[in-house]
Amino acid sequence: MIEELVNACVRCGLCLPSCPTYLETLTETSGPRGRISLIADVESGRLDLLSPGFTEQMSQCLDCRACEAACPSGVRYGRLVEEMRARIERARAHTRPPMRRRLRELLLRRLFASGRLMRGAATVLRAAQRTRTQNLGAALLGLGDVAALAPEIPDRFFVANDQRHAVAGAAGTAFLHVGCVMSVAFARVHEASIRMLNRARLNVVVPRDQGCCGAIAIHAGEPSISRALMQRNIAAFERSGADVYVVNAAGCGASLKEAGHLFPDDPAWSERAQRFASRVRDITEVLDAMELDPQIGRIDAVATYQEPCHLVHAQRVSAAPRRLLAQIPGLELREMNESAVCCGSAGIYNVTEPVMAKRLQERKIANTAATGATIVVTANPGCALQVQAGLRAAGSLATVKHIVEVLDDAYANYGTTIHRQP
Numbered sequence: 001m002i003e004e005l006v007n008a009c010v011r012c013g014l015c016l017p018s019c020p021t022y023l024e025t026l027t028e029t030s031g032p033r034g035r036i037s038l039i040a041d042v043e044s045g046r047l048d049l050l051s052p053g054f055t056e057q058m059s060q061c062l063d064c065r066a067c068e069a070a071c072p073s074g075v076r077y078g079r080l081v082e083e084m085r086a087r088i089e090r091a092r093a094h095t096r097p098p099m100r101r102r103l104r105e106l107l108l109r110r111l112f113a114s115g116r117l118m119r120g121a122a123t124v125l126r127a128a129q130r131t132r133t134q135n136l137g138a139a140l141l142g143l144g145d146v147a148a149l150a151p152e153i154p155d156r157f158f159v160a161n162d163q164r165h166a167v168a169g170a171a172g173t174a175f176l177h178v179g180c181v182m183s184v185a186f187a188r189v190h191e192a193s194i195r196m197l198n199r200a201r202l203n204v205v206v207p208r209d210q211g212c213c214g215a216i217a218i219h220a221g222e223p224s225i226s227r228a229l230m231q232r233n234i235a236a237f238e239r240s241g242a243d244v245y246v247v248n249a250a251g252c253g254a255s256l257k258e259a260g261h262l263f264p265d266d267p268a269w270s271e272r273a274q275r276f277a278s279r280v281r282d283i284t285e286v287l288d289a290m291e292l293d294p295q296i297g298r299i300d301a302v303a304t305y306q307e308p309c310h311l312v313h314a315q316r317v318s319a320a321p322r323r324l325l326a327q328i329p330g331l332e333l334r335e336m337n338e339s340a341v342c343c344g345s346a347g348i349y350n351v352t353e354p355v356m357a358k359r360l361q362e363r364k365i366a367n368t369a370a371t372g373a374t375i376v377v378t379a380n381p382g383c384a385l386q387v388q389a390g391l392r393a394a395g396s397l398a399t400v401k402h403i404v405e406v407l408d409d410a411y412a413n414y415g416t417t418i419h420r421q422p
């Protein structure tokens, strides 16, 4: 498979200006064409899989897939980098110290897979955040700056509990994907999503037998964990009888839409996964396709839209969010420069590559500030955290909101007006 994917690249270089790490370094090896050459060298045996130059580049790549969207030859770069990361992980597994091996296993296989464990860990983190001891705890566990990058844990979680939110004259039923981090850090986004789906005349179901999409495991080079998590979601959707599987986190949506690629050696699961993937939609696609309740209020403010990589590049969804924002009376949408260049979040990238993540964050904040917007709208939790942290560090008072929160605010404001001054 690798050889076929590598050979699709004709070395034209048209992808280079879209690559964030190339834009920052202007170095061929830190761009997609250079990385594809390195992969070809590894595949042919000219370069060792674990050579520092190669592993560094596989780690420095954001897997943002901007190159894939720009490539006229249809090179599936995301699959290349994910396959190479999986091989690196397999080769490194036995050299990792036992403590780190267990911690990694615990995080990827147990923590993200279990809503109960996730809520337990989030409760501990929340207590540490309230007593400002999270950095000490992370240092004791050898996790460096991880705690500083963790989301602020709110008072309440969102628990998938077989809820049904019915609406009169419903046009169909939506399955709401709750996810792992979203469920403990972004309950308000799920609540706003349910209200918005109801306003689009869709019943909403939230089955308890769903779970993490497995994107973090696949980005960490652990496809077997990802497959097990995906199977759970596929089965939960099939049991639910819903018409559409709705996702409000772009990274999860991209993974779930690509479920069909996860089971190349299992025809039965491959068929189920493909059927499932064809029903997965980002929430902006769903709301954009439906007729929304016309009783929408005003938001008199300037907003800018930060495109999540896994929505614009991996799912190719770009116009729907803008059309939805254009429906809000009073809201002025000012486009930022490089709105589709990664903000440096990219899953756990700001933990594994903190230097490049910071450079990209600062680049994004400069582009955001130049618009004069007081609301930065996005559609992915990682982007929201990364941009909000960058704004705070720069002393900006602008707020970051998920697009469904902005829409929900506008509806809540029907009959009144929200003003936001710079």
Ligand code: SF4
Residues within 6 Å of the ligand: 008, 009, 010, 011, 012, 013, 014, 015, 016, 032, 033, 036, 067, 070, 071, 072, 073, 074, 075
């Ligand atoms: S990945 Fe695509 S755009 Fe980039 S050099 Fe290869 S063929 Fe050209």
Ligand code: SF4
Residues within 6 Å of the ligand: 018, 019, 020, 021, 022, 030, 031, 032, 035, 060, 061, 062, 063, 064, 065, 066, 067, 068, 077
């Ligand atoms: S996935 Fe993103 S960071 Fe990686 S080579 Fe492509 S454009 Fe560059």
